[in-house]
Amino acid sequence: MIAGDLLQQFYNLTDTLIVGKFIGSGALAAVGSAYSLMTFLISVFLGLSMGAGVLFSIELGKENMHRLRSAILHAFFLIMAITAVINVLLFLVTDPLLHFLSVPAEIYSYMKAYLIIIFAGLMATSLYNFFACLLRSVGNSVIPLVFLGVSALMNIGLDLLFVPVFQWGIEGAAIATVIAQYVSGIGILLYFLTKCRRFIPKAEERRFDAGVLRDILGLSCMTCVQQSCMNFGILLVQRLVDSFGTITMAAFAAGVKIDTFAYLPVQDFGNAFSIFISQNCGAGKVDRQRKGFRAATLISVIFSVLISLLVVVFAGPLMRIFIRADETAVLASGIRYLHIEGAFYMGIGCLFLLYGFYRGIGRPGISVILTVVSLGTRVVLAYLLAPVIGEAGIWMAVPIGWFLADVIGYGWYFLKKSNWFPCARVM
Template sequence: MYHDLTKGSISRSLLLFALPMMAGNLLQQFYNIADTLIVGRVLGKNALAAVGSSYTLMTFLTSIFLGLSMGSGALFSIYRGKGDERALKSSIAHACGLILAVTLVLNAVVYIFIDPILSFLRVPEEVWGGMREYLLIIFAGLLATSLYNFFSCLLRALGNSTVPLVFLAVSAILNIAWDLLFVAVFHWGIAGAAYATIFAQYVSGIGILLYVLFRCRSLFPERKDLCFDGGILKEIAGLSSLTCLQQSVMNFGILMVQGLVNSFGATTMAAFAAAVKIDTFAYLPVQDFGNAYSTFIAQNYGAGNKERIHRGTKESFAISTAFSLVISALVFAFAAPLMQIFVSSAETAVIASGIRYLRIEGAFYFGIGCLFLLYGYYRAIKRAEMSVVLTVISLGIRVLLAYVLSATFLGETGIWMAIPIGWILADLTGLLYMRKTW
C-alpha cells in the first residue's frame, strides 16, 4: 500500500504509515536480541560482552548505509511530491550505484583493519578472541544489510512501509530459529550466532531486491534513466553524505562510549550490552515515527504545502512526547525484570548496573524522541547540515561528559548520566533554530 501524505488527516496518515515501520524495526532488533539472549543464557558473560560490543560496532557500520539510504529517500519523496517521475528514476539509479560502491569499499576496509579496530575499542583480553571470531563472520553480511536498507528506504520514501515489514518478519523468525539450532543444538558457540544473523540478513536483502525488480517495474530506471546526470548525483551526494555523516557521527559517539564502557571490565560490558537492547526496543517506535514524519515533511515540501507542514509538526511532537513519557514510566518500573530476560538472576552485579542505566537514561526518552523528529525535519527540507550540527552537540557532549563524570566518584553511573544531557541540549538548539526559520 502506498500512502499519499500530502492529503487527508495528518495524525491518522502518519500513524498508519509509521506502524508498519515500527513493527518492522522491532522485528529487526530480533537479529541482535536473539544473539544476546541465547548467547547470554547458553555461553555466559564473556560471550555476551563480545556479542554486545560487536553490536555497537555493527550499528556504526550500518549507520553509513542507512544514512546514505535515508538521504536518498528524502530526495525520492521530494520528487514524488513534485510528480517528477524522470528525476525520480534517475535518482534511484544514481543512488543505488553510489551506495553499492561505498558498501564494497567499506567491507574490504573492516576486514583489513579488524585488529586495530578491536584495539581502538579497548576490548579486554578475555573477550578479544570471541569478539574477533564473531566479527569475521558478521562482516560478510554488510552487503545484505546495505541492500535491505536501500530498497526499504526507497519503498518507504514513496509511501510503502508494509513490504519492508514482510521481509523483516520472515528473516527475524529465521534468525531466531537458526540461533537456537546453531548455538543451543549444534553448539557452534559465538560463530553459530553470527551465521544465524547473516543468513537471515541475506534473506531480507535479496528478498526485497527481487520484490522491487519484479513487482515495482514502474519504479525501476529504464535505459535512458541510466545516463549520467551530474545535477542529480550532486543532489544525492550532498543530501546523502550529510545524512550519512549525521548517522555516522551519532554512532561513532556511541562507539566511543562503548570503548569507555569496555575499560570498566566484562561486568559493565555485559550490563551495557543487555541494557542497550532494552533501550533500543523502548525508543525504537519514536525513531520510526520520526522517519515517517520525515517522509511526510519531504512529500509536502515537494508539493509546497507549507501550512500542512506546520500543522503536522505540532501534531507529531505532541504524539512523540506522549508516547515517550508512557514508555519511560514502564521501563523505570520494570527495569529489573527486563534485565533478567537477558542475564541470569545469579549475575547480580550485571543486573544492578543495567538497572542504573535504564532508570537514568530511560527517564528522558522524550529527549531522544524530539531529536529524531528534528533529524527528520531538517533532512526533509534539504537542510541535512543542521542534523549534523545537532548530532555533534548531542554526541559531543555525551562523550565529553561520559569521560569526565566516569573519572569521578560516579564511575560508570557518570556514563549513563551524560546521555540524556546531550539529548536535551541538542533538542533546545534544534527547536530554537526551527522557530527562527519558521
Template sequence: MYYDLTKGKIYKSLLLFALPMIAGNLLQQFYNIADTLIVGQVLGKAALAAVGSAYTLMTFLTSIFLGLSMGSGALFSIYQGKGEDKLLKLSIIHAFVLIMLITVILNVAVYVGIDGIMHFLRTPEDVYEGMRTYLIIIFSGLFATSLYNFFSCLLRALGNSTAPLVFLAVSAVLNIGLDLLFVMVLSMGIGGAAFATVISQYVSGVGITIYVLKTRRDLYPERSQLHFNKNILKEIANLSCLTCLQQSVMNFGILMVQGLVNSFGTTIMAAFAAAVKIDTFAYLPVQDFGNAYSTFVAQNYGAGNKDRIRKGTKAAFIMSISFSIVISLLVWIFAKPLMHIFISKKEVMVIAAGIKYLRIEGAFYFGIGCLFLLYGYYRAIKKVEMSVVLTVISLGTRVALAYILSPFIGEIGIWMAIPIGWALADITGIIYMKKK
C-alpha cells in the same frame, strides 16, 4: 500499500504510515536481541560482553548504509511529491550505484582493519577472541544489510511502509530459529549466533531486492534516460552524504562510549550490552516515527504544502512525547525483570549495573523522541547540515561528559551524560526551527 501523505487527516496518515515501520524495526531488533538473549543465557557473561561490544560496532557500520539510503529516500520523496517521474528514476539509479560502491569499499576496509578496530575499542583479553570470531562472520552480512536498507528506504519514500515489514518478519523468525539450532542444539558457540544473523540478513536483503524489481517495473528508466546526470548526483551526494555523516557521527560517538565502558571490565560491559538492547527496543518506535514524519514532510515539501507541514509538525511532537513518557514509566518499573531476560539471575552485579543505566537514561526518552523528529524535519527540507550540527551537540556533550565524569563517579557518569546531550540538541533544534 502506498500512502500519499500530501492528503487526508494528518494524525491518521502519520500513524498508519508509521506503524509498519515501527513494527518492522522492532522485528529487526530481534536479530541482535536473539543473539544477546541466547548467548547470555547459554554461553555466559564473557560471550555476552563480546556480542554486545560487536553490536555497537555493527550499529555504527550499518548507520553508514542507513544514512546514505535515508538521504536518498528524502530526495525520492521530494520528486514523488512534485510528480517528477523521470528525475525519480534517474535518482534511484544514481543512488544505488553510489551506495553499493561504498558498501564494497567499506566491507574490504573492516576486514583489513579488524584488529585495529578491536584495539580502539579497548577489548579485554577474556573477550577478544570471541568478539573477533563473531565479527569475522558478521562482517560478511554488510552487503545484505546495505541492500535491505536501500530498497526499504526507497519503498518508504514512495509511501509503502508495509513491504519492508514482511521481509523483516520472515527474517526475524528465521534468525531466532537458527540461533536456537546453531547455539543450543549444534553447540556452535558465538560463531553460530553470527551465522544465524548473516543468513537472516541475506534473506531480507535479497528478498526485498527481488520484490522491488518484480513489482515496480515502472521505476525502470528507459535506455535513453540511462546517462550520468551531475545535478542529480550532486543532490544525492548532498543529502546522502550529510545524512550518512550525521548517522555516523552519532554512532561513532556511541562507539567511543563503548570503548570507555569496556575499560570498566566485563561486568559493566555485559550490563551495558543487555541494557542497550532494552534501551534501543524501548525508544525504537519514536525513531521510526521520526523517519515516517520525515517522509511526510518531504512529500509535502515537494508539493509545496507548507501549512500541512506546520500542522503535521505539531501533531508529531505531541504523539512522540506522549509515547515516550509512557515507555519511560514502563522501563523504570520493569527494569529488573527486563534485565533478567538477557542475563542469569545469578549475575547480581551485572543486573544491578544494568538497572542503574535504565533508570537514569530511560527516564528521559522524550528527549531522544524530539531529537529524531528534528533530524527527520531538517533532512526533509534539505537542511541536513542542521541534523549534523544537532548530532555533534548531542554526541559531543555525551562523550565529553562521559570521559569527564566517569573518573569521579564511575559508570554512572556515562549514563548521566546521555540525556544531557539530548536536551542541549533539542533546545538548539527547536530554537532554530522557530527562528528560521
C-alpha cells in the same frame, strides 16, 4: 516502519538472548560491544539510503517520474560501491578496531570471531536498507516489513539450532544472523525488480547525470554524517564502557537492547515524519508541514514519557530477560543504567523528530549540527564524570547531550520558522 525496525532488531537481540543464556556473560559482553560497532557501520549505509529517500519523496511529490527513476539508479550504484569498499577495509582492520575499542583480553577472541562472520553480511544489510528506504519513500512500508518478518523468524530458528543444538558457540549466532540478512536483502531486491517495474529506470534514464548525483550526494552525505556521528558517539561511549570490564560491558549490552526497543518507535516516527515533510515540501503544502510539526512533537513527547515510566518501573524484570538471575553484579549495573538513562527518553524522542524535520526540508546540515552537539556533550561529560563517580557518570552524560541538542533544535526552529518550510534549493 516501527514494526519493521522492531523485527530488524531481532537479528542482534536473538544473538544476545541466546548467547547470554547458553554461553555466558563473556560472550554476551562480546556481542554487545560488537553491536555498538555494527550499529555505527550500518548507520553509514542507512544514512546514505535515508538521504536518497528524501530526494525520492520530493520527486514523487512533484510527480517527476523521469528524475525519480534516474535518482534511484544513481543512488543504488553509489551506495553499493561505498558498501563494498568499507566491507573490504573492515576485514583488513579488524584487530586495530578491537584495540581501539579497548576490548578486554578475556573476550577478545569471542568478539573477533563474531565480527569476522558478521562483516560478511554487510552487503545484504545495505541492500535491504536501500530498497526499504526506497519503498517507504514512495509509500510502501508493508513489503519491507514482510521480508524482515521472514528473516527475523529464520534468524531465531537458526540461532536455536546452531548455538544450543549444534554447539557452534558465538560463531553459530553470527552465521544465523548473516543468513537471515541475505534472505531479507536478496528477497526485497527480487520484489522490486518484479513488482515495482514503474520505478526501474528506462534505457534513456540509464545515463550518468551529474546534477542528479550532486543532489543525492548533497542529501545523502549530510544524512550519512548525521547518522554516523550519532552512532560514533555510542561507539566512543562503548570504548569507555569496555575499560570498566566485563560486568559493565554485559550490563551495557543488555541495557542498549532495552533502549533500542524503548525508543525505536519514536526513531521511526521521526523517519516517517521526514517522509511526510519531504513529500509535502515537494508538493508545496506549507500548512500541512506546520500542522504536522506541532502534532508530531506532541505525539513524541507523550509516547516517550509513558515508555520512560514503564522502563524505570520494570527495570529489574527487563534486565533479567537478558541476564541470568545468579549474575547479580551485572543485574545491579544494568538496573542502574535504566534508572538513569531510561528516565529521559523524551530527550531522544524530540531529537529524532528534529532530525527528520530538517532532513525532510532539505537541510540535513542542521541535523548534523544537532548530532555533533549531542555527541560532543555526551562523550566529553562521560569521560569527565566516569573517573569521578564511576559508570553512573557515563549513563548521566547521554540524556544531558540529548536535551542540550533539543534546546538548540527547537530554538532554531522558532527563530527561523518563517524561512524553514519551502524546500531547500538542492533540486
